[in-house]
Amino acid sequence: MIRLGYACISMATKNNPNKKTTLGQLQKLDRAGQRKKLRSILQSNFFNLMEVLEYNRQHDIFLYRLPSEFVPFATHPIAQDWDWEREFRWDFDKAGDYIRTHKMRITSHPGHYSILNTPHPEVLEATIKDFDYHARVLDQLGLDADSVMVTHVGGVYGDKRASLERFAENYRKLPAAIKNRLVVENDDTSFTMRDVLELCESIQAPMVLDIHHHNCINDGEAIEEYLPRIFRTWGDRTPKIHFSSPKSDRDFRSHADDIDVEDFLRFARLLTGNRIDIMLECKNKDFALLKLRSEVLESGETISLG
DNA sequence: TCGTGTCAAGATCTT
DNA sequence: AAGATCTTGACACGA
Numbered sequence: 001m002i003r004l005g006y007a008c009i010s011m012a013t014k015n016n017p018n019k020k021t022t023l024g025q026l027q028k029l030d031r032a033g034q035r036k037k038l039r040s041i042l043q044s045n046f047f048n049l050m051e052v053l054e055y056n057r058q059h060d061i062f063l064y065r066l067p068s069e070f071v072p073f074a075t076h077p078i079a080q081d082w083d084w085e086r087e088f089r090w091d092f093d094k095a096g097d098y099i100r101t102h103k104m105r106i107t108s109h110p111g112h113y114s115i116l117n118t119p120h121p122e123v124l125e126a127t128i129k130d131f132d133y134h135a136r137v138l139d140q141l142g143l144d145a146d147s148v149m150v151t152h153v154g155g156v157y158g159d160k161r162a163s164l165e166r167f168a169e170n171y172r173k174l175p176a177a178i179k180n181r182l183v184v185e186n187d188d189t190s191f192t193m194r195d196v197l198e199l200c201e202s203i204q205a206p207m208v209l210d211i212h213h214h215n216c217i218n219d220g221e222a223i224e225e226y227l228p229r230i231f232r233t234w235g236d237r238t239p240k241i242h243f244s245s246p247k248s249d250r251d252f253r254s255h256a257d258d259i260d261v262e263d264f265l266r267f268a269r270l271l272t273g274n275r276i277d278i279m280l281e282c283k284n285k286d287f288a289l290l291k292l293r294s295e296v297l298e299s300g301e302t303i304s305l306g
Numbered sequence: 307t308c309g310t311g312t313c314a315a316g317a318t319c320t321t
Numbered sequence: 322a323a324g325a326t327c328t329t330g331a332c333a334c335g336a
Contacts, residue, residue, distance in 0.1 A: 009330085022313055022332065069331095112328080113315030123316070155317050 002268060003277045003306035004293060005063020006285045007109070010052050017049040018067035026078055038079055039087070041072045046091040053098055059290065062104045062306060063240075063277045066137065068111055074133045075126070085140055096141035105277060106141065107240065108134045108149045117154035117167035124170060131178045138181060146238050148183045150208050153191040153199065160190070164199055171203045183208050185242065188216035188253050193223070197230055206234045210242035211267055212281070216253050224270045231274065239274070243267065244281040257283040261295040268296075268303050 009016045019041050026034050049070070056064055073079040085092070099106055114127040131149065138147045157163050167184075174182070185208040186196040193214045200207040209230050214223060231239045245263050247254035259280055282288045293305055 018330080020313095020330095020332070024313085025333075111315065113317090115316065118316080120316090126315085157317085 001275050001304050001306055002271060003063050003105070004289050005061060005065065005105070005107075005277060005279045006289050007065040007279060007281055008067040008285075010055055010286045011284065012286055013048070013051050013055050015044075015048040015051055016067065017045040017052060018069045019044045019048070020069045020072050023073075023076070023078065026073070034078065035082060038072050038082060038084075042070075042084060042088060043091075045070050045072075046088065046095060049095055050098065053095070053102075053104065055286075056104065057102050059286070060306065061286065061289065062102070063279060064104065064106055065279060066106055066108045068108065068134065070137060071133065075129045085136065088140075092140040093142075096143065099141060099143060105146050105238070106138070106143055107147055107279070108138065110134050110149060110151055112152065114151065115154035116151060116170050117163050119157060119166065128174065128178070131182060132175070135177050135181050139177065145180060147181065148206065148208075148237075148240065149181045150183055150185050150240075152185055152187045153196060156190050160195075164191070164195060167199060168203050171205065179205075183240070185210050186213050188213040190217070192217055192219065192221075193226060193230075194219065194221055197226060197233070200233045201229070204233075206237060206239070208240050208242060212242070212244040212246065212255070215246070223267075227270060227274075238277055240277045240279060242279050242281055255282045258288040259292045261292060261299065264292060265296065265299060265301055265303070268301075 008018060021037060021041060026037060029037060049066070052064070056062070071084050074084070110130050114130040115123060116127055118124050118127065131151070134149045138149070141147075153164065153167050155163060171179070171182070183206040184196050184200055186193045187210075193209060196207055207230050209223075211223070243259065243264065245256040245258070245260040246252045247256045259282055280289055280292065284291070296303055296305055
């Protein structure tokens with residue numbers, strides 16, 4: 001059974017849970033005004049989240065990535081004493097109930113400026129703060145261990161081995177609340193499927209395989225030979241994979257607007273028998289998902305899509 | 307209403 | 322050492 005999902009933005013609902021403001025705007029306001037603005041943005045984001053979740057349910061979409069901007073300025077000093085968890089208790093419960101009732105899987109993806117293997121202590125501190133925020137949102141929603149947050153290994157800093165080792169060291173020191181949710185994804189420039197798999201096995205964290213990234217950088221490994229090991233890193237959690245098609249041969253790393261159904265089928269055939277969630281990463285978001293799903297149906301292939 | 311400058315971050319490459 | 326680039330949608334604001 002393969003479940004498809006999309007990241008952050010629904011093209012159908014248009015209103016998405018990613019409303020934000022800028023620091024400059026906030027700084028023009030007094031303390032009370034700042035609080036009011038932050039509160040109103042988060043309230044909109046909860047409203048939009050419910051709208052997106054309901055839309056997802058109507059379209060049998062059970063996998064969705066929550067935007068990192070969900071709580072505005074959550075990790076910024078300007079909102080340090082804002083207790084959004086307490087203030088929005090009711091909303092977290094409501095959204096969490098909906099997600100659990102409909103057995104949805106909500107994940108998140110801290111921004112690419114949060115880097116666990118950084119050699120700079122202040123960057124590491126900011127990264128942990130950001131991971132902590134992402135974990136808190138999933139915790140407040142009362143979601144289970146399948147609600148992971150995805151990160152990349154980070155920079156190479158001229159020494160790939162040492163940088164992988166620093167990731168492992170920093171990972172081990174993380175608080176349990178973060179470790180329980182953090183999973184690692186292969187990237188498209190530095191850390192390959194094999195690098196990340198070996199890392200994940202050694203730190204005992206799940207690995208998100210990104211097929212497109214693997215196609216961007218690899219040492220000729222065949223995916224199918226590694227899938228069982230990758231799935232094993234998930235233990236009894238449901239494995240998650242990222243999938244997208246390249247924009248063009250010339251601009252290979254970029255994501256295409258939609259998913260190429262032939263690409264997808266070629267990969268999906270490797271998955272028979274496995275329970276898998278596949279996050280599609282492309283510009284057309286939910287529209288691309290629905291399009292792919294109908295194309296897979298038309299193809300007549302016996303692939304069980306959820 | 308529309309177009310555009312701005313934002314937010316760290317690594318890496320360029321100068 | 323400083324600056325550009327990557328990436329990216331949407332805010333904020335002036336036309």
